[in-house]
Amino acid sequence: MTRRHAILLGPLLLFLAAAYLIPFLGVMRWSFTLPEPGVQNYRAVLADPLVQSVLWRTLRICALVTVITVAAAYMLSLIWVRSGPVGRLLVELCILIPFWISVLTRAFGWLAMLSNRGLVNTWLQGLGIIEWPLVLVRNEFGVIVGMVHFLIPFAVFPIAASMRNVDERVLMAARSFGASRTRIFWQIFVPMTRPGILGAALLVFVFALGFFITPAILGGGRSVMVAELIYLRLFQSPDWGLAAALSVVLMVGVGALIAMLLRQFGERTTPR
Known part of the structure; x- marks a missing residue:
């Protein structure tokens, strides 16, 4: 890094330190000092x-959420990249409107859709498919549905970018050697889009960890x-030390996960 680059990056690094590093160090201090000094919170x-x-949980x-979101985003990205103008427009609307x-x-x-008197249960009961309302909210199912719906657009962009970088000549060569469409998709196309899949999975998992x-x-x-x-723990049953310890554990866990996955797959997924 040259001196010019260091000068240009200096203000950004100072801002990041002031906005993220200093507050995080303060939270870490709380985790060791509240309600009394020690490691009891951990x-x-x-x-x-x-x-x-x-x-x-x-x-x-x-x-x-990560598995479902990435799978759904992969299908949407495939339609977005490979379909005609009408299909692309529909997918773009589905991605951008949320x-x-x-x-x-x-x-x-989603609460109005999935509650006991919501649209889904009302339709199912009206069609005679169910007699009693299904419990679709106030449980993990409702949480997963809501989180997947929110995160799909974020997963589409890295996957679509990876699909657009696929060399069409490789697919044409495989087709000329007699490979079926299914084999080309699973053995050539999907591995070539692995960087986008990994990036989308990391993005979705990290976002999901902080959902509130x-x-x-x-x-x-x-x-x-x-x-x-x-x-x-912060506002209803005040225990700031435990809340701070949970925040530190979550932050360290996310950082370790990202570092481990990038080290494991980074060399494999780096375009050559």
Whole structure:
């Protein structure tokens, strides 16, 4: 890095340090000093059954959301990149319109759709498919639906960018050697788009770990995730030390996960 680059990056680094690093160090200090100095808050994170259940639930929901979101985004990206003008326009509308609607509005929209007297249960009962309403909200199912709906647009962009970088000559060569469309897709096209899949999965998983509004509304307090638990420990049952410890563990875990995945797959997915 030249001196000119260092001068240009200096203000940005100072801003990031002031906006992120200093507050994070303050939260870390709380985790070791509140309510009294020591590591009791981290012991609670490792041993408290309530905290452990919330952490495992968060990881389970985030993993399911990541798999479903990336799969749905891959199909949307494939239509977006490979279809004609009409198909591209429809996909673009499906991707861009959700950005104009706030996460709170979307969460309440799903609540109206999936509640006991919502549109889904009303239609199913009207068609005679079910006799009693299905429990679709205030549980993990409702949380997953709401999170997937919010995160799909974010996953589409890295996958679509990776698809656009696929060398069409490779696909044509495979077709000329007699490979079927299915074999070309699974053995050539999907591996060549692996960087986009990995990027989308990382983006979705990290976003999902910090979700608060959607699980709070669609989970109804029965599917508490770690972000909601931190909020509860800060404002409803004040335990700032445990909330700070949870925040530090979450931050360190996300950083370690990203570093591990990039180290594991970075060389394989780097275009040559």
